[in-house]
Structure formats: C-alpha cells, structure tokens
Amino acid sequence: MTTTSGAYIKLPYTAGSDRLAADAPLASSDLVLLASNATALCREGSLRTLWETAGDEVWTDCTTTDDPTTLPWDASGVFVRHCGRHRVRQFGEGAAWPTLRIRARGRAPSTYTLGVVLVVQASTAYPDAIAPRYCVARTTSTTVADFDAGLPLDAATLGLYDVATDDGEGGRVSEFNAWVGAYCTSNSSGTKALLSTVVLYMESP
Amino acid sequence: MTTLSRIMLGTPRLDASTYAVGHTAQGSHGFALADLANDAASGHPSQRITLPRTTGATFHGWYIATDVVRLARITVVAAWRSASTPWVAGDGARVELSVTDGTATVSSSSSLIPAEFRATPMTFGPAYPASTRVSSAAAHSVIVDVSALAATLDRSVPWRLTFVVTCDATAACEAVTLEELPRWVVDDALAAGIIPTHYQPRAIIDAGPQSFERVNVTARWAYYNTPRTFHCGNPGESAPYVVTSTSYAPMGGDTDDGAARVWTVRPYILRGASSTGCRVRWVVRYRITGASSGDKGFVRLTTGAGTDTLTLTDVSGAWTDAAPSSAYLSTVAPKDTIAFTAKVDAGTLELSARQVWSYPA
Numbered sequence: 261m262t263t264t265s266g267a268y269i270k271l272p273y274t275a276g277s278d279r280l281a282a283d284a285p286l287a288s289s290d291l292v293l294l295a296s297n298a299t300a301l302c303r304e305g306s307l308r309t310l311w312e313t314a315g316d317e318v319w320t321d322c323t324t325t326d327d328p329t330t331l332p333w334d335a336s337g338v339f340v341r342h343c344g345r346h347r348v349r350q351f352g353e354g355a356a357w358p359t360l361r362i363r364a365r366g367r368a369p370s371t372y373t374l375g376v377v378l379v380v381q382a383s384t385a386y387p388d389a390i391a392p393r394y395c396v397a398r399t400t401s402t403t404v405a406d407f408d409a410g411l412p413l414d415a416a417t418l419g420l421y422d423v424a425t426d427d428g429e430g431g432r433v434s435e436f437n438a439w440v441g442a443y444c445t446s447n448s449s450g451t452k453a454l455l456s457t458v459v460l461y462m463e464s465p
Numbered sequence: 466m467t468t469l470s471r472i473m474l475g476t477p478r479l480d481a482s483t484y485a486v487g488h489t490a491q492g493s494h495g496f497a498l499a500d501l502a503n504d505a506a507s508g509h510p511s512q513r514i515t516l517p518r519t520t521g522a523t524f525h526g527w528y529i530a531t532d533v534v535r536l537a538r539i540t541v542v543a544a545w546r547s548a549s550t551p552w553v554a555g556d557g558a559r560v561e562l563s564v565t566d567g568t569a570t571v572s573s574s575s576s577l578i579p580a581e582f583r584a585t586p587m588t589f590g591p592a593y594p595a596s597t598r599v600s601s602a603a604a605h606s607v608i609v610d611v612s613a614l615a616a617t618l619d620r621s622v623p624w625r626l627t628f629v630v631t632c633d634a635t636a637a638c639e640a641v642t643l644e645e646l647p648r649w650v651v652d653d654a655l656a657a658g659i660i661p662t663h664y665q666p667r668a669i670i671d672a673g674p675q676s677f678e679r680v681n682v683t684a685r686w687a688y689y690n691t692p693r694t695f696h697c698g699n700p701g702e703s704a705p706y707v708v709t710s711t712s713y714a715p716m717g718g719d720t721d722d723g724a725a726r727v728w729t730v731r732p733y734i735l736r737g738a739s740s741t742g743c744r745v746r747w748v749v750r751y752r753i754t755g756a757s758s759g760d761k762g763f764v765r766l767t768t769g770a771g772t773d774t775l776t777l778t779d780v781s782g783a784w785t786d787a788a789p790s791s792a793y794l795s796t797v798a799p800k801d802t803i804a805f806t807a808k809v810d811a812g813t814l815e816l817s818a819r820q821v822w823s824y825p826a
Contacts, residue, residue: 262480262481263478263479263480263481266737267735267736267737268688268735268736270685271681271685273681273682273685278678278681280676280677280678280680280681281678282676282678286677288484288485288486288488289484290677291484291494291498291677292481292484292485294498294502294677294680294681294684295479295481295483295484295498295501296481297505297684297688298498298501298502298504298505298680298684298687299476299479299501299505300735301505301509301684301687301688301691301735302476302501302504302505302508302509304733304734304735305505305508305509305510305511305687305691306509307731308511308513308693308694308731309693309694309695309696309729309730309731310513310515311515311642312515312696312697312698312728312729313517313518314517314719314726315721333597333599334548334597334598334599334600340598340599341517341518341639341640342518342542342544342602342639342640343640344515344540344542344640344641344642345540345542345604345606345640345642346513346642346644347538347644347646349474349476349508349509349647350476352476353476353477353478353479353501354478361731363729363800365721365726365727367722383604384542384592384602384603384604385602386599386600387599403722404721404722404724406729421538421606423536423538423608423646423649425536425608425610429470429535429536429648429649429650430649431471431472431473431474431647431649433474433646433647437604439599454721454722456721456726456727457721457726457727457728457729459728459729459730461729461730461731461800462731463731463799
C-alpha cells in the first residue's frame with residue numbers, strides 16, 4: 261500500500277478553518293493527509309546536496325589505463341579531494357539507504373577519457389576502490405558537459421558515530437567518508453582534461 | 466514542558482489504509498502519527514557548511530537557527546600537505562570559529578564556542594604513521610551546541626559563521642564540514658514536537674494542545690523550518706571570485722572555458738513538479754573596491770526556473786553581507802543547476818562566500 265502521495269499538501273491551520281482544532285470533527289481524510297505529508301517530509305529529508313567543489317586540469321591516467329581501482333591518488337596530474345564526513349539515514353519509511361550521486365562537469369581531450377571516481381568508506385582512510393564502495397563517471401566529450409554516476413549506499417560502506425551531551429541527550433548516527441579522484445587517459449601533461457565542477461548529493465534508492 | 470527520548474531514530478511506516486473510513490481508530494494510530502511528525506521535524510535536519518581544501522584562509526557560511534534543532538557536528542580533515550614536503554611531527558590544521566547575526570557576535574574566545582575552535586584553537590593532526598597526503602588524512606569531529614548560541618544571537622535572522630583556518634607548513638586542511646544532527650529528545654515546549662505517549666491504548670484522545678492539531682503544527686513546522694543547503698560556495702577571502710565588468714559576466718575564479726561554472730543541486734521536491742517548485746534564499750559576502758558613492762555591484766543567480774539579482778550597495782571596500790534574496794529552483798526534474806554572473810558599476814567586486822538554501826513557500 262502507498263504511504264504518501266509524494267507531495268506536501270497544505271492543510272488549513274487558521275482559526276475557523278483548521279479541521280484538526282479542538283472540538284472539530286475528526287475526519288479520516290485529514291489523518292491520511294497528515295501521514296502522507298509527514299512521510300513525504302521524511303523522504304525528502306533523507307536526501308540532500310552534500311558537497312561541491314571546483315575542479316582543475318587533469319592529465320594523469322590510472323596505473324592500468326582507465327581502471328579506477330588503480331587510480332594513483334597521490335600522483336601529480338590527478339585531482340583528489342576529500343568530500344567530508346556526512347551522516348545519512350535510511351530513505352523515508354523504508355529500509356533502503358539513499359543512493360549517492362556524483363555529478364561532474366568537464367571535458368576530455370580528443371580521443372581520451374576524463375574519469376571521476378567516488379570512493380565511500382566508513383572511515384577516513386586511503387581510498388580503497390573496491391566494490392561496493394566506489395563508482396566512476398566518465399566522459400569523452402571535448403566540450404564541457406555533464407556526466408554522472410550513482411553509488412547505492414549499504415551497511416558495508418557506513419560507519420557509526422555516537423553523540424553524547426552533558427544533559428543526557430544523545431544517540432548514534434550512520435555516516436560515511438568520501439573521496440573523489442579524477443584522471444585522464446591521455447597520461448600526458450601536454451594533453452589535459454578539464455574538470456569543471458563536482459557535486460555530491462543523495463537521491464532516492 | 467514534557468520531554469520524551471527518541472532513542473532509536475526511525476520513520477514509522479503508515480499505509481494510507483491505516484486511517485481508512487470504516488477502520489477502527491486505535492491508540493497506536495495516534496502514537497505512530499505523532500512519532501512520524503516528530504521525525505519529520507527533528508530527525509532529518511539538512512543544513513551544512515562545507516569548506517574547500519586549504520592551506521590557510523578565512524571562510525564564511527550561513528546558518529538558519531531554530532529552537533528545535535540543537536546540535537551540529539563540525540568535522541576537520543587534516544593531512545600531509547604533499548609527499549614532496551614530508552610531515553613534521555606536530556604540524557596540523559586549526560580552525561577558529563566565531564558567529565554573528567549581523568548585530569551581536571559570539572567571538573572565538575566565548576565559552577559557547579567548543580574549546581577546539583576557540584581563540585588559540587586545537588591543532589588537528591594527520592594520521593601517523595603515513596607517507597603521503599591521501600594516506601595521512603584523518604577526520605576529527607566536534608559537537609557544537611548551536612542552540613546555546615541563541616542566548617546571544619537572534620534566531621530570526623541568518624547567522625554567519627566565520628572559520629579562520631590556519632595550517633602548519635607541512636599540513637593541509639582537506640575539508641571542514643558542518644552538518645546538523647537530529648534530535649534524540651522530543652520537547653513539546655518547542656515550536657515543534659508532540660509526545661507520542663499521549664496516545665495510549667484505550668485512553669481518551671485529548672482535544673487540547675496535544676491533539677492531532679499539534680501533529681499538524683509539528684508537520685507544518687517541519688515543512689517550513691527545516692532548511693536544506695543547496696550550494697555552499699566558499700572561495701575564501703584570500704582567493705575570492707572577482708569581476709570588474711560593467712555588464713554581466715562570469716566571475717574570475719568561477720569560470721571554465723570562459724563560461725560561468727554550472728553547479729548541480731537537488732531541489733526540495735515537496736510541491737510536485739513545477740518550473741518554480743522550490744523557493745530558495747541566497748546570499749553573498751562581498752566587497753567593492755575602487756568605486757564611488759552611488760555605485761553598485763550586482764550578482765545574478767540563474768537556475769532552471771529563471772534568474773534573480775542581488776544588488777550590492779556597500780562600496781566602502783570592507784567585506785559585507787548582502788541581504789538575502791529569494792529565488793526558485795525548478796522541480797521539473799530531480800535535479801536543477803545554478804550558475805552565478807556579476808557586474809559592477811565601477812571598480813572591483815569580490816565574493817568570498819555565497820550560499821543557497823531552501824525557503825519553502
């Protein structure tokens with residue numbers, strides 16, 4: 261059965277029009293709308309734009325060409341950024357985790373490929389591009405264009421962070437750390453790709 | 466005031482059929498609906514401030530404070546600056562934090578600022594042993610009680626946070642992330658929140674302040690008062706975006722191949738698909754130098770829904786916050802794009818920070 265219409269439907273709230281006010285007859289339709297609204301809010305609340313960065317020129321290839329599992333993260337000519345540490349909740353009322361979407365803009369030199377790798381890990385460690393922790397977006401466009409890839413989150417990619425306060429409020433959040441790395445299959449500083457922008461955001465699973 | 470713990474954050478699943486006509490109303494129905502509304506209001510706060518990789522600079526970001534969201538987490542990622550400059554033991558990154566509402570300020574020396582970010586801040590070091598920049602990255606997180614800042618600052622206006630980042634010679638600050646945290650307590654004395662245990666099996670549903678009316682108040686508050694940050698552009702004061710053109714042009718530092726950079730955002734899709742489906746507010750921190758009284762600067766935000774312009778009037782040469790303006794993102798697709806152009810009547814216009822966040826209509 262459906263849990264929400266997917267949209268927030270405004271309910272009257274001012275005196276005289278509030279169908280949920282004291283002494284007003286309680287209609288099932290109003291409760292259905294309340295539940296639908298709150299569920300839609302929780303679903304949308306699970307999804308947000310997390311991080312963005314401007315890029316740079318890129319010209320170094322992976323050790324094995326176009327194989328992101330061999331990206332030389334510390335080499336010159338690659339673009340590498342830590343995307344931060346972000347907390348995450350399951351999508352709405354379901355058990356699935358959101359999908360991370362990395363959306364880049366850039367251009368590759370003619371006949372070559374610009375690739376952007378996203379690696380997600382529970383902790384801030386050397387990025388280990390192994391399944392299910394990474395995805396790669398590629399473009400061969402020679403003019404600046406969008407290209408993207410998605411990475412479904414799962415428990416294997418998440419860590420836990422405990423929050424405690426002096427007055428006793430506290431709990432646990434799920435979180436992840438992420439690295440972004442860009443490479444170019446030209447492997448030549450005389451033939452560079454341009455990575456313009458990279459944005460990381462969550463979308464529904 | 467009544468409070469209740471939400472030890473395990475979760476979103477109750479309520480099928481539409483739960484409240485169908487003809488079904489028997491049960492105490493659990495009210496309980497679940499209250500818990501669902503609470504989760505919408507305090508379980509998914511979505512503001513963030515993210516700073517770029519830096520070896521030292523001053524950055525700014527804006528935050529909309531409410532009396533419901535209480536905590537935020539600031540994470541600093543420190544690393545070796547590069548393999549060519551081996552790390553010196555003790556080197557690291559520091560972040561000094563202050564907050565202002567434009568009138569009052571919580572300085573970095575205040576006890577309201579976590580000790581790690583006060584004047585003479587703590588040094589966050591890279592991981593050791595390590596031998597490269599990436600292998601040395603280490604994240605350090607600190608909890609901030611943002612609600613405590615309201616003792617000094619006015620919640621009715623956006624707060625601007627200033628992060629002064631300094632790094633020792635062999636260290637870099639890879640990332641600084643501020644993000645809100647959910648609440649693990651429901652407090653019915655706040656603007657949103659209803660105690661689910663008011664709905665007990667076989668108990669009378671009180672038509673007073675803890676009735677379904679309060680559930681709608683809580684859900685409605687969640688719709689209007691849980692802003693999400695769509696874009697946090699932070700070049701910093703030492704490398705701001707620059708324009709000297711008297712007609713709209715991409716800003717230096719924010720262009721590629723001569724065109725303004727285009728940034729993807731995921732809109733707040735709650736009112737259905739529309740070319741003006743997601744209202745936003747946006748603001749910049751700027752300074753104009755080399756201009757005369759009466760001259761102005763202009764920054765234009767272009768989205769899938771159209772354009773909006775901020776008019777900047779302070780030509781004193783000092784860094785200034787613009788008054789926030791409203792615009793729209795398109796929700797026709799699950800994502801939209803934004804881009805910024807600018808012009809100035811005379812002199813040089815620089816932007817050190819800009820931010821776009823949701824502002825539901």
